[in-house]
Amino acid sequence: MTEEKINALRQADANLRDALKMDEAERPQMPADLNERLMQRMATQEEKKPRHAIIWPWIAAACVAGVMIIWLTPPKDAPTDVVAENKPKVEQPKDNNKVEEPQVAKVETEMTHTDPTPLKVKKAKVRTTVVKRDAALLAQETKAEEPAAKPVVDEVHKDLAVAETAKPQEKTVILTERDIPITRPENYKYTPEEIALMKKQANEAYLKWAQLELEIAKHNLEQTAQK
Amino acid sequence: MAEIDIDLIRGLREQSPKAQRKALERYGNEVFAQVARMLPATEDAEEVYQDVFVKVFRNIGTYDEEKSALRTWISRIAYNEAVTWLRHKRQAVIYFEDREGRAEQLSDAEVEETLGHPNSETVQLIRAALKHLPPEERAIVTMFYYEEMSLKEIAYVTESIPTTVASKLSRTRKKICKIIKMLQS
Numbered sequence: 001m002t003e004e005k006i007n008a009l010r011q012a013d014a015n016l017r018d019a020l021k022m023d024e025a026e027r028p029q030m031p032a033d034l035n036e037r038l039m040q041r042m043a044t045q046e047e048k049k050p051r052h053a054i055i056w057p058w059i060a061a062a063c064v065a066g067v068m069i070i071w072l073t074p075p076k077d078a079p080t081d082v083v084a085e086n087k088p089k090v091e092q093p094k095d096n097n098k099v100e101e102p103q104v105a106k107v108e109t110e111m112t113h114t115d116p117t118p119l120k121v122k123k124a125k126v127r128t129t130v131v132k133r134d135a136a137l138l139a140q141e142t143k144a145e146e147p148a149a150k151p152v153v154d155e156v157h158k159d160l161a162v163a164e165t166a167k168p169q170e171k172t173v174i175l176t177e178r179d180i181p182i183t184r185p186e187n188y189k190y191t192p193e194e195i196a197l198m199k200k201q202a203n204e205a206y207l208k209w210a211q212l213e214l215e216i217a218k219h220n221l222e223q224t225a226q227k
Numbered sequence: 228m229a230e231i232d233i234d235l236i237r238g239l240r241e242q243s244p245k246a247q248r249k250a251l252e253r254y255g256n257e258v259f260a261q262v263a264r265m266l267p268a269t270e271d272a273e274e275v276y277q278d279v280f281v282k283v284f285r286n287i288g289t290y291d292e293e294k295s296a297l298r299t300w301i302s303r304i305a306y307n308e309a310v311t312w313l314r315h316k317r318q319a320v321i322y323f324e325d326r327e328g329r330a331e332q333l334s335d336a337e338v339e340e341t342l343g344h345p346n347s348e349t350v351q352l353i354r355a356a357l358k359h360l361p362p363e364e365r366a367i368v369t370m371f372y373y374e375e376m377s378l379k380e381i382a383y384v385t386e387s388i389p390t391t392v393a394s395k396l397s398r399t400r401k402k403i404c405k406i407i408k409m410l411q412s
Contacts, residue, residue: 039248045281
C-alpha cells in the first residue's frame with residue numbers, strides 16, 4: 001500500500017479515530033506530583049555522582065600501597081642467607097681463642113670450666129653482644145686470677161675491635177621472626193643466671209611498686225588531713 | 228526549528244533544571260499517555276515515564292536535530308522503554324494473534340465499511356477490539372490516527388522503515404475488523 005493511500009485512510013477511518021479519541025479521553029491523567037518526583041530523583045542521582053569520583057582515588061592509592069608493600073617485603077629466604085653469611089664473622093673471636101690454646105692452656109681451661117652455659121646463650125643471641133660479653137668476662141678473669149696472662153687480654157682487645165668493626169655491617173642485616181633466638185626451640189629454656197637476674201629485677205620492681213603505693217597513701221592521708 | 232526549541236535543547240544540553248522542567252511541562256503529558264496506553268497499569272507507566280525522562284536528560288548530547296524533532300526523539304525513547312519493560316516483565320496478558328492469516332482474507336470494502344462509516348455502536352466495538360491488540364500494534368495505530376504522526380516519524384520511533392509501518396497499519400486495520408466480527412459472533 002502506498003503512503004498516499006495510507007494517509008487517505010486517516011481521514012476515511014472515522015470510526016477508528018473516534019474510538020481512539022474516546023479511549024484517550026478516558027485514560028487516567030498523569031499524577032500532578034510525578035514531575036516533582038522525577039526532578040527529585042534526578043537531584044539525588046546527581047548527588048551520588050561525586051561519591052564515585054571520591055572513592056576511585058582512594059582505591060587507586062590503596063592498590064599502590066599494596067603493590068609497594070609487596071615489593072618492599074624481603075623474600076623469606078633472604079634473611080637466612082644473610083645469617084649464614086654472617087656466621088663465620090661472628091664466630092671469629094671464638095676461633096681465635098681456640099688458636100691460642102697451646103699458649104695459655106690454663107686460662108682456656110678455666111674459661112670452659114667456670115662458664116660453659118653462658119657461652120651457649122650468648123651464641124644464640126645477637127652476635128655482637130656475645131663477643132663483647134666474652135671479652136669482658138675473659139678480661140675480668142684474667143685480671144683476677146692470672147696476672148701473667150696479658151697476651152690473652154691483648155687478644156681479647158683485638159677481638160673486641162674486630163667485633164666493633166663487625167657491628168656496622170650487621171646493622172644492615174634484616175632479621176625475621178625466625179631469626180630471633182627466643183623463638184628457636186633450643187633456646188626456650190632460660191639459663192640460671194638469666195632466671196636469677198629476672199628474679200632480682202622482679203623483686204626490685206615489686207619494692208618500687210610498694211614504695212610508690214606507700215607514697216600515694218601518704219599523699220592521700222595528707223590531703224584528707226588538710227581537708 | 229522554532230527558537231523556543233533551540234533554547235530548550237541548549238538548556239537541556241547544559242543540564243539546566245529550568246530547561247528540564249520546561250521539557251517536562253511541554254512533553255510530559257504526551258509521553259505519559261504514550262507509555263500508559265502500552266503498559267497494563269498506571270504504576271508501571273509512572274515508573275517507565277521517569278526512566279524515559281532520565282534517559283532524555285542524560286542522553287540529550289546524542290540528540291541530532293537534523294534527524295528528527297525533539298518530540299519525536301522523546302517519543303522514540305518512550306516507545307523503546309515501554310517495549311523493553313514489557314519484554315522484561317513478561318506479564319500474562321492475552322492478545323489476539325492472527326496466526327492463520329484469516330484477517331488478511333477480509334476484503335478492503337469490508338474493512339472500510341466497518342471503520343469508515345460513522346456509527347456509535349461500531350465505535351464501541353472498535354474500542355473493545357483495540358484492547359485485544361498487542362501493545363506495539365496499538366501504539367502504531369494511535370500514533371497514526373490519534374497523534375497524526377507521519378509514516379516517516381512512526382518509522383523513526385519504532386526503528387523501522389515507512390513501508391513496514393504502512394503494511395503493519397494495513398494489517399492492523401484488518402485485524403481490528405476480524406476481532407469485531409469475532410466479538411459480534
